[in-house]
Amino acid sequence: MSRHASFAARSYRTHGIVLRTYKLGEADRIIVMLTPDRGQVRAVAKGVRRTTSKLGATLEPFMYVDAQIVQGRTLDIVTQAELKRPYGQNIATDYTLFTTANVMAETAERLTQADDESSAVQYRLFHGALATLARGGHNPTRVLDSYLLRALAAEGWAPNFEECAKCGKPGPHASVNVVGGGSVCVDCRPSGSLSPGPSTVSLLAALLSGNWEAIDLADPADQRAASGIVTAFVQWHLERGLTSMRHIERITE
Ligand SMILES: [Zn+2]
Structure with missing residues (x-):
């Protein structure tokens, strides 16, 4: 789908797992999510690096979230996110779990693409393994x-x-x-x-x-x-x- 065609703001809701995040500008972050029906989703979460941001804690790596996303002309924007399962909480506090989850996330990222409806199997395998890892x-x-x-x-x-x-x-x-x-x-x-x-x-x-x-x-x-x-x-x-x-x-x- 061409991004040039999306002049009017369109939004969608999806659930998925945050694979990784990276900094953008002063206070924003780009979130890379793996979803079952859209493959990889990349979107900006605005202001999340401010300590007062609730969205920031929800959109940490390995969190399973439900997100509302608005399609932008260059980058999509996360407007709302709800935590479904906080897998990232256990994982982030344990070095072995964290490094292990990172290898899984990198693999999932390599094996899937954006707008990839065939990523459901990879999503299911990644979600299952991550849940097992977090559960211990x-x-x-x-x-x-x-x-x-x-x-x-x-x-x-x-x-x-x-x-x-x-x-x-x-x-x-x-x-x-x-x-x-x-x-x-x-x-x-x-x-x-x-x-x-x-x-x-x-x-x-x-x-x-x-x-x-x-x-x-x-x-x-x-x-x-x-x-x-x-x-x-x-x-x-x-x-x-x-x-x-x-x-x-x-x-x-
Ligand atoms: Zn043989």
């Missing part, structure tokens, strides 16, 4: 690993951890080939494949399907190995990798 109860790195695999799978990049990705022989196999699309059997194993062992490959399958019973019981060594492989998949598919990922690689569990 599962290791944040496992929540992230599971989210990353599922977000890639939704884009058609689902790795196969159940069978050999090349010949279909039932697994779990001991080796994984990132470029080849998942686990590989001893006969198909291309050189340069990783060999984390069948228990790590089983964990990867559990992360991809969201089998939390298996994920929570996994051996810490398998969890670390699985995280490394998930990172390799993300880097392969998103080429440049994620800048926010650098911050979490330093976190020791």
Whole structure:
């Protein structure tokens, strides 16, 4: 839709999650939201950096909000926002949760666009993972690993951890080939494949399907190995990798 055509002010209401914000001028902020029906929404929240602004606290990163937005000629403007779930409150006070949520938000931003009606699946995956992260109860790195695999799978990049990705022989196999699309059997194993062992490959399958019973019981060594492989998949598919990922690689569990 051309912005030039929107001369008369038009407004819409949408719900979504704040992915990030950045400063604009003296007191304003640009809010980047992920919504189920409009993809990414970028809009200005005026005066929110003043301490008296109620809108400012509502439009923090990782808050789930209901917003009224007026379409402007250059930038849309948030005129009203109501908090639906304050996921950002727990997340902002915990360094691990915050850095983890940032990687998820950057991934969601990379996999969606503005005016993108097909972003509903990515929105649902991101919202689910963020709610799980904020609620606690599962290791944040496992929540992230599971989210990353599922977000890639939704884009058609689902790795196969159940069978050999090349010949279909039932697994779990001991080796994984990132470029080849998942686990590989001893006969198909291309050189340069990783060999984390069948228990790590089983964990990867559990992360991809969201089998939390298996994920929570996994051996810490398998969890670390699985995280490394998930990172390799993300880097392969998103080429440049994620800048926010650098911050979490330093976190020791
Ligand atoms: Zn094979």
